[in-house]
Amino acid sequence: MSEPSPATPRLLDQVRDRIRVKHYSLRTEQAYLDWIKRYILFHGKRHPRDMGKTEIEAFLSHLTVVRNVTASTQNQAKAALLFLYREVLVLELPWLSEVTQAKAPSRLPVVLTVAETRALLNEMDGTWGLVARLLYGSGLRLLESLRLRVKDIDFARGELLIREGKGFKDRVTMLPQSLAGALQQHLARVELLHRADLRDGFGDVYLPYALARKYPNAGRQWGWQYVFPSARRGVDPRSGAIRRHHADEKGMQRAMRAAVLRLGFTKLATPHTLRHSFATHLLEAGQDIRTVQELLGHANVKTTMIYTHVLNRGGRGVISPLDY
Structure with missing residues (x-):
């Protein structure tokens, strides 16, 4: 009899392992895991594999309209979700590049004299x-x-x-x-x-x-x-x-x-x-x-x-x- 295969790691553990393989910083790891958890909870704990462009854009729109986050925060959330689909779930889907990208305002830096x-x-x-x-x-x-x-x-x-x-x-x-x-x-x-x-x-x-x-x-x-x-x-x-x-x-x-x-x-x-x-x-x-x-x-x-x-x-x- 063949030995039973080891249990598949939990999704967030897979994300964490993939982030560390790519040598991302601890801050990036924490931020990406947080956004992925928020995304899953926002859609009633559905598995990301069963969701797509519509669910991602709904989540990002919620962040902007309801939570009133900045463009850079919204883009960080988008980057975390695209990392999940591309690097962890390994789903090269045509809609990934079509997800709306928030345009960050161009501001001059504050400078002291x-x-x-x-x-x-x-x-x-x-x-x-x-x-x-x-x-x-x-x-x-x-x-x-x-x-x-x-x-x-x-x-x-x-x-x-x-x-x-x-x-x-x-x-x-x-x-x-x-x-x-x-x-x-x-x-x-x-x-x-x-x-x-x-x-x-x-x-x-x-x-x-x-x-x-x-x-x-x-x-x-x-x-x-x-x-x-x-x-x-x-x-x-x-x-x-x-x-x-x-x-x-x-x-x-x-x-x-x-x-x-x-x-x-x-x-x-x-x-x-x-x-x-x-x-x-x-x-x-x-x-x-x-x-x-x-x-x-x-x-x-x-x-x-x-x-x-x-x-x-x-x-x-x-x-x-x-x-x-």
Whole structure:
């Protein structure tokens, strides 16, 4: 007699496995699973294999009309559902490409003046003040700064190596000389924390892909530790291991929001505003747009050109006739 075949994994487990095979981030995994669950519940727990274009568009319309979500949120939900049908259920159906795509509005970035930026940085101190200076001084995204490893900082060359930024691309950007001393002092304190973790039987950090199996001891080495570790150890949601992850970005968002309120700014400045200000101020100072594009990690210079529209002199240096 042949052995019985193993039970077919639950649909959400299949989605989770497929996402991990394709090396999507944990955030993407959580978002896609959430949207797929909402889609199934919205249609009375029907199996997605028994639904199609009509059900998807009904769900997306509900999000827009009833829930009043933004275009980007609606498109994220659509991406999750198309992933389900294409990658998990492996259904290449002709209607997949015909599902309505919401058009996201084109908005100019919020940018602080040089004076406003200096006032904001002076208002923030401690670890979050250091993170804010990195965002503005190096043009980093918030998660790029929090995911920095010790080995990615080259003090001798004045460089930061950004691993797997947006689009899974590595890039190199500058490390401000004025920040080197404060960053070295911060790392000295972090190293003491890491040594204490090692003494307590911990000190292992998350390593991407199969590096933990290839180099079993690398996770405890100083070079692999996060520059901005979490204040507490936690449970890894994928492996279940207890380790110290990087600091939570919500802490930085709250710290900057508080600083903006204390200063009385009317601009809706967020940590990403510091990256926008980095690019704009470099262009205002006469830096080449291609260089700024490389520092920001933009694939296309058209993305960088959005900052030419927020310069004080206008996109082409045009002076208003009222100022003649």
